[in-house]
Amino acid sequence: xxxxxxxxxxxxxxxxxxxxxxxxxxxxxxxxxxxxxxxxxxxxxxxxxxxxxxxxxxxxxxxxxxxxxxxxxxxxxxxxxxxxxxxxxxxxxxxxxxxxxxxxxxxxxxxxxxxxxxxxxxxxxxxxxxxxxxxxxxxxxxxxxxxxxxxxxxxxxxxxxxxxxxxxxxxxxxxxxxxxxxxxxxxxxxxxxxxxxxxxxxxxxxxxxxxxxxxxxxxxxxxxxxxxxxxxxxxxxx
Ligand code: ADP
Ligand code: MG
Numbered sequence: 258x259x260x261x262x263x264x265x266x267x268x269x270x271x272x273x274x275x276x277x278x279x280x281x282x283x284x285x286x287x288x289x290x291x292x293x294x295x296x297x298x299x300x301x302x303x304x305x306x307x308x309x310x311x312x313x314x315x316x317x318x319x320x321x322x323x324x325x326x327x328x329x330x331x332x333x334x335x336x337x338x339x340x341x342x343x344x345x346x347x348x349x350x351x352x353x354x355x356x357x358x359x360x361x362x363x364x365x366x367x368x369x370x371x372x373x374x375x376x377x378x379x380x381x382x383x384x385x386x387x388x389x390x391x392x393x394x395x396x397x398x399x400x401x402x403x404x405x406x407x408x409x410x411x412x413x414x415x416x417x418x419x420x421x422x423x424x425x426x427x428x429x430x431x432x433x434x435x436x437x438x439x440x441x442x443x444x445x446x447x448x449x450x451x452x453x454x455x456x457x458x459x460x461x462x463x464x465x466x467x468x469x470x471x472x473x474x475x476x477x478x479x480x481x482x483x484x485x486x487x488x489x490x491x492x493x494x495x
Contacts, residue, residue: 258321260285260443261411266315268301275301276312277467283411283460286441288434292454293464294490299447302464303413306445308332320410335404339416341396343388349375349399350384356407374402377436394425401433405440412437412444418453430457451491455479463487 259282268276275298283289291299304310306317308329317324324332343352353374357367375381378398388396397417404412414433418426434457437444448454454461455475463470463478463486471483482488 258318259283260287260320261445262316262318263302263306264316264318266302266305266312266317268298268305268310268312275467276305279315279469281462281469281472283443283445285443286438288437288444288446288457288459290446290448290454290458290461291464292448292451292461292490293470295449297464298467299449299464300415303336303415303445303447306411307334307336307413333410334413335407335409335411336413336415337397337400337404337417339419341388341393341400343396343399343403345388348385348387349380349391352388352399353402353406356403360407370406374406377405377439378402379432392425393421394429397421397429398432401436405436405442410443412442414444414446416447416449419448419450426453433457455491463490465490 261283263279263281266276266279267274279302291302293299301310305312308324308327319332319334344355347355350371353371354367357370362370375384378401380395380398380402383391383395388399391399400417417433418429421429430453436442446457458475460472461475461478462472465486471478471487478487479491482491
């Protein structure tokens with residue numbers, strides 16, 4: 258049994274099918290990317306895993322637990338979105354500490370974890386800054402820290418770099434992988450950018466119109482696209 262098992266998920270909005278028989282698994286510590294054009298169902302799938310969308314059939318197992326009936330807040334998944342969704346009227350420290358306060362950890366434990374996390378995302382010296390005083394890249398590092406500090410079983414990243422300019426984006430690609438490997442964090446990363454998927458992933462799922470078109474390692478998908486859609490989509494990569 259794999260660490261995460263997504264078994265035959267189907268999902269419709271207003272009788273229109275947007276996820277069709279989605280089936281895959283992820284090992285502990287693996288970095289998996291959902292790659293596909295806008296509207297193919299990537300965010301909907303992440304939201305199903307996070308419990309923000311329900312789904313019609315199928316099951317989702319995380320660490321041997323069927324999470325279908327588990328409330329979103331108890332699913333032990335962390336999620337980062339394209340837009341930062343941070344608290345602008347709180348400092349960096351307070352934003353990262355937020356999820357730990359809800360968990361009712363002691364002040365001392367919270368302080369230790371937040372400081373460790375600030376170290377990991379390299380925001381030393383920014384603890385007392387407000388979110389509005391940070392660059393876009395720094396804000397995304399706070400969002401990442403806030404998700405990871407609660408030690409989720411699975412980290413869900415929905416196009417976290419799409420709003421950033423090219424140079425910051427490249428830096429953060431490397432940094433996210435470094436942090437993810439260091440913590441052995443099982444991660445599902447969403448992007449519509451084939452180059453980003455190719456450089457970052459252990460495994461890629463190419464999606465098209467709610468279906469999985471191909472699953473494979475970056476090199477396999479690049480060298481042996483399973484069909485014309487994948488060949489064309491990946492072909493933009495150079
Ligand atoms: P992606 O993240 O790959 O761009 P989405 O998962 O956001 O795609 O959307 C997949 C499809 O589902 C799209 O056709 C979108 O319009 C539709 N969709 C997403 N969310 C909703 C919703 N809340 N209500 C109705 N349709 C939706
Ligand atoms: Mg999306």
